[in-house]
Amino acid sequence: MSPMPAADAPVALSFQVHAYPLALRLVSALLQVLMTADILCASALIVVGTFTGAMNPRPPALAGWLALSALALFGLTRLIRWLTAATFSVEPSQFVLERRGDRFELPVTSVESARVWRLPLPGAGLSLRMKSGRDFQYALQVADPLPVLQAMGTEVEHPLTAFEHARATVIRRRWYGLALKFVLFPLVPAVIMFQLNQRITYGGPFAQYQMYGLGPYLWSFFTYWTYFTALLVLFASIWRVLAELVAFTGAWLSPRSARGVRRFVEIASAVLYYGGFCSLVAWKFLQ
Structure with a gap:
């Protein structure tokens, strides 16, 4: 031993x-x-x-x-x-x-x-x-x-060290978070727009399925889901770039405040992503 x-x-x-x-x-x-x-x-x-x-x-x-x-x-x-x-x-x-x-x-x-x-x-x-x-x-x-x-x-004490430390300790990326953001959330506008299209174009929520079968019906839904997923990827990218710029500026100006700034920009990004997109869709409908 x-x-x-x-x-x-x-x-x-x-x-x-x-x-x-x-x-x-x-x-x-x-x-x-x-x-x-x-x-x-x-x-x-x-x-x-x-x-x-x-x-x-x-x-x-x-x-x-x-x-x-x-x-x-x-x-x-x-x-x-x-x-x-x-x-x-x-x-x-x-x-x-x-x-x-x-x-x-x-x-x-x-x-x-x-x-x-x-x-x-x-x-x-x-x-x-x-x-x-x-x-x-x-x-x-x-x-x-x-x-x-x-x-x-x-x-x-270098600002880059503070920036990376704040990013690593505040952001907790998990697969289910990404799934919610880019798989499940796009279903909300996709279902709404898909059903509007079904009613306007085919006359009912399942009319396309009854006339053409399950394949075209599912493909039509997939098209709307893909469209809104892509739109949200671009939407999220804009906020991500802005968030990183703000977080880096905060870390550079005050390394000790880097975690607080990072926490703020992550909360703001989430609010702008979910709330901002819903507001844009609602505004589009009310035009």
């Missing part, structure tokens, strides 16, 4: 990270940019090109291909995340990176500084600057750089 460590013995702190060589980080960042561009382009095509006066409107075929492309790019980003999974440990005399069977031990005295990524792609992270003047060969992606920097005894 191995001896128990002394009560006052220092304990190594370990963090789950993703360790990227420079080339792979660039590839992953590019994939994320392309995936986002695909989603936004597909959404714009659907909003602009679905209802063009045709009797049976359909989303543009190109939008479907862009959506499939975005799904493939998402799969590649997940594969890269799996390949780069690593553990970064802060020990009293060294930093240890363990990555897919490789172990790198960096003496504390050989590391000059740790710098938060100026451009958070493919996510938030930090790079280790060695006293030789070069960066360590692996850059570390971590959702919240602050605990890592604190464990390393590095300067943590």
Whole structure:
């Protein structure tokens, strides 16, 4: 049996990270940019090109291909995340990176500084600057750089650190949150507009089904749901850009207030997304 460590013995702190060589980080960042561009382009095509006066409107075929492309790019980003999974440990005399069977031990005295990524792609992270003047060969992606920097005894007052810490601790993204936002919520306007179309065009809520069958009826509903999902993706993107700008400005002006500012912009974004869209739809109906 191995001896128990002394009560006052220092304990190594370990963090789950993703360790990227420079080339792979660039590839992953590019994939994320392309995936986002695909989603936004597909959404714009659907909003602009679905209802063009045709009797049976359909989303543009190109939008479907862009959506499939975005799904493939998402799969590649997940594969890269799996390949780069690593553990970064802060020990009293060294930093240890363990990555897919490789172990790198960096003496504390050989590391000059740790710098938060100026451009958070493919996510938030930090790079280790060695006293030789070069960066360590692996850059570390971590959702919240602050605990890592604190464990390393590095300067943590930089506005970017405060911004990323607030983002990681305030925003709790879950799959069911995204499902509510982009799957279930679009059903509300989709059902309303679909039923209005059924009554005006075919004479009743199930008239299209009775005349043409279940397939065309479901496809018509799918078209309305797709349209409003795409519209809400674009709507949410506008508020997200504004929210990030406000949160970053708040963190830059007052790093200590970064979490409060982030909490405010997330609540405001949710209110504007759900309440604002409902208000726009109601205003459109009352015109």
